Amino acid sequence: MNDILTRVASVIESRKIANGGDPQKSYVSSLFAKGDDAIMKKVGEEATETVMAAKDARNNMPKSKIVYECADLWFHSMILLAQFGLTPDDVLNELARREGISGIEEKASRKKTR
Numbered sequence: 147m148n149d150i151l152t153r154v155a156s157v158i159e160s161r162k163i164a165n166g167g168d169p170q171k172s173y174v175s176s177l178f179a180k181g182d183d184a185i186m187k188k189v190g191e192e193a194t195e196t197v198m199a200a201k202d203a204r205n206n207m208p209k210s211k212i213v214y215e216c217a218d219l220w221f222h223s224m225i226l227l228a229q230f231g232l233t234p235d236d237v238l239n240e241l242a243r244r245e246g247i248s249g250i251e252e253k254a255s256r257k258k259t260r
């Protein structure tokens with residue numbers, strides 16, 4: 147796994163309440179303390195903000211906003227993965243599994259098996 151993903155995933159894991167995370171001192175712990183719904187809501191918000199940043203960039207606003215919002219989205223998605231006992235490696239392995247499989251062919255093969 148990419149080094150920064152590994153380090154951030156490890157910090158996120160350490161912020162779980164069961165691992166001693168303190169919601170008063172840690173943003174990640176405060177989200178874990180709020181639970182599933184709050185984490186899902188944040189992922190939805192960050193996805194929307196990413197789309198808005200892309201729309202702004204189309205209207206000549208700085209492209210850097212897309213990067214900031216995407217970082218927020220990835221970060222909150224990592225908290226969601228951790229909440230469900232998953233890791234960024236699970237996602238990277240899935241991307242690796244899909245490597246070289248055309249999306250169009252994959253969709254067509256799905257239709258054949260229905």
Ligand SMILES: N=c1c2ncn([C@@H]3O[C@H](COP(=O)(O)OP(=O)(O)OP(=O)(O)O)[C@@H](O)[C@H]3O)c2ncn1[C@@H]1O[C@H](COP(=O)(O)O)[C@@H](O)[C@H]1O
Pocket residue numbers: 154157161171172173174175217218221
């Ligand atoms: N990468 C991040 C990161 N990205 C974004 N955020 C926080 O995510 C929060 C939500 O972003 P928003 O733009 O929605 O801000 P907001 O409106 O204040 O949020 P809400 O109050 O509505 O939830 C902000 O407080 C950001 O600071 C992050 N907080 C932490 N990290 C990483 O997680 C580590 C652990 O953080 P703590 O658990 O806070 O110690 C840090 O060392 C960093 O490596």
